[in-house]
Amino acid sequence: AQSVTQLDSQVPVFEEAPVELRCNYSSSVSVYLFWYVQYPNQGLQLLLKYLSGSTLVKGINGFEAEFNKSQTSFHLRKPSVHISDTAEYFCAVSDRTSTDKLIFGTGTRLQVFP
Amino acid sequence: EAGVAQSPRYKIIEKRQSVAFWCNPISGHATLYWYQQILGQGPKLLIQFQNNGVVDDSQLPKDRFSAERLKGVDSTLKIQPAKLEDSAVYLCASSSLQGGEQYFGPGTRLTVT
Structure with missing residues (x-):
């Protein structure tokens, strides 16, 4: 069985600052990894995914994530956030x-301040 | 193309009442999923359909929850009778094939009082 831990429930950051949202996973088998974003009153939207190959994955809206097998992590980063990234x-x-059965973490609320 | 549609968007009921949610997936998507998202938690898969057949319903509380996808297109999820702990957002998602990217609807927010 797999599990996902998102270490920060909330991350406040000022506009144009860099941000990292942390994610660690546990699994006895090889996995695929995903990041989704959920804007208020909307469904989830896929930001990026790691299936195989390069461990640095680029997604939409300037986000990227790095798969680290030894640390079982898949942290999400953005070099400069915008107000609209609040989600x-x-x-x-x-x-x-x-591959259908997605196990989600508890989520991290990113709040971007002007 | 139109996204995944869900209705109603909000529903408030009293405990022990029944409620039904509707989902219309993206046209042509054979796989449909229902998730439950309790406040402060990530979505949890309740049931997965491939066309009109159930692929996985291992986490569906079958004593009170039921779901159907009779014609392999739209789907309904029913709760009868509702409990306070059923208060959550119910998300529907679809994908064009098993294991493919899942596209999510806006969800139905259920409050049980």
Whole structure:
């Protein structure tokens, strides 16, 4: 079974500052990793995913994440945030034999201040 | 293309009442998912359909929850009778094939009083 831990429930940051949202996972098998964003009163939208290959994954809206197998982490980063990035961010994992079953973390609320 | 549609967007009921949610996936998407998102938690898969067949309902509380996708297109999720702990956002998602990217609807926020 897999599990996901998002270490920060809230991350406040000023506009144009860099941000990192942390995600650690636990699994006995190889996994796929995902980051989703949820804007207020909306469904989840896929930001990026790691399936294989390069451990640095680039996504939409200037976000990127790095897969670190030894540390079982998949932290999300953005070098300069905008007010519009204010949202809830979810890290998720699925095992490679059952890619449908996403296991989500509890989410990190990113609040960007002017 | 139109996204995943869900209705109603909000619903308030009293405990022991019944409620139903509707989802219309993206046209042509064979796989449909229902998730429950309790406040402060990530979404949890309740049930997955492939066309009109159930692929996974291992986390669906079958004593009170039911779901159907009779014609392999839209789907309904029902709770009967509702409990206070069922208060959550119910998200529907669809994908064009098993294991493909899931596209989420806006959700239905259920409050049970």
